[in-house]
Amino acid sequence: MKRILLLAATLFAVLPIESQTSSPAKPIVFAVSTVKPAVSTGGNISFLFTPYGLSIRNITLESVIRNAYQLQDDQLLNTPAWARNVRYDIEAKVDDEDREALKRLTRQERAAMVQALLADRFHLKTHPDTxxxxxxxxxxxxxxxxxxxxxxxxxxxxxxxxxxxxxxxxxxxxxxxxxxxxxxxxxxxxxxxxxxxxxxxxxxxxxxxxxxxxxxxxxxxxxxxxxxxxxxxxxxxxxxxxxxxxxxxxxxxxxxxxxx
Known part of the structure; x- marks a missing residue:
């Protein structure tokens, strides 16, 4: 199974150097989104923030959740079988007026956008434990x-x-x-x-x-x-x-x- 080292880097900037830009005055949210079964489940995977929003290709929802909450495999519990096995293509875009602000978001703010998308499109509800x-x-x-x-x-x-x-x-x-x-x-x-x-x-x-x-x-x-x-x-x-x-x-x- 192909692992997703660079996906975490893209979403959270765990790897990149922190920028010195300031956060936007208001939270940025995705204005529109589409969710479809992956066109090809045997090809490459990608999880990228683009100038327009977020582009996900050929990734299970469990992987999306782990990336959004910065979790390793053992830290996410009680996901159903379909969330572990079905792969999706997801496109989410911000309003044109928010595109410049999107470039300046911190890793935490980008993660929060994906968490909100998961709650909106998949009705995700969770609780923490140890x-x-x-x-x-x-x-x-x-x-x-x-x-x-x-x-x-x-x-x-x-x-x-x-x-x-x-x-x-x-x-x-x-x-x-x-x-x-x-x-x-x-x-x-x-x-x-x-x-x-x-x-x-x-x-x-x-x-x-x-x-x-x-x-x-x-x-x-x-x-x-x-x-x-x-x-x-x-x-x-x-x-x-x-x-x-x-x-x-x-x-x-x-x-x-x-x-x-």
């Missing part, structure tokens, strides 16, 4: 951290907002002024497993890590190590298996839509 789940604990490896602490801002620029986050492409992550709380979110997407920060690190870091991405076609040759080996060798960090109480979201209601 479960003990299998996780990876991110710890400092033997030998210590190999990341570079982000230098302080130049004199006179201490109060300015600075770029912060991780830019990602297939098999490579570049961190800028990055706290470990952002790194664990990205590692959850890369490993498809919940990751909990146990490093105790409070600094921000600049780093680059190169690894073999499991979405790379089998025919492609790569000498890069696995993400687990790369973390130890390149960043001085390690993922260890464990258990932890983690937040989950339970689906109370979700309705299968009629195509339009």
């Amino acid at each position: 479960r003990e789940l299998s996780v990876f604990h991110l710890v400092v490896a033997k030998g210590g951290v190999k990341m570079t602490s982000t230098p302080p801002p130049p004199a006179g620029e201490e109060g300015k907002r600075r770029n912060q986050g991780i830019l990602g492409s297939r098999g490579e992550l570049n961190g800028t002024n990055c706290p470990t709380e952002v790194l664990v979110q990205v590692l959850s997407n890369v490993t498809h497993h919940l990751v909990v920060d146990k490093t105790g690190l409070t600094d921000h870091y600049d780093f680059k890590i190169t690894f073999t991405d499991d979405n790379t076609p089998a025919s492609a040759e790569s000498t890069a190590p696995s993400i687990y080996t790369a973390l130890q060798e390149q960043l001085g960090l390690k993922l260890e298996s464990g258990k932890a109480q983690m937040p989950v979201m339970v689906v109370d209601q979700i309705d299968q839509p009629t195509a339009d």
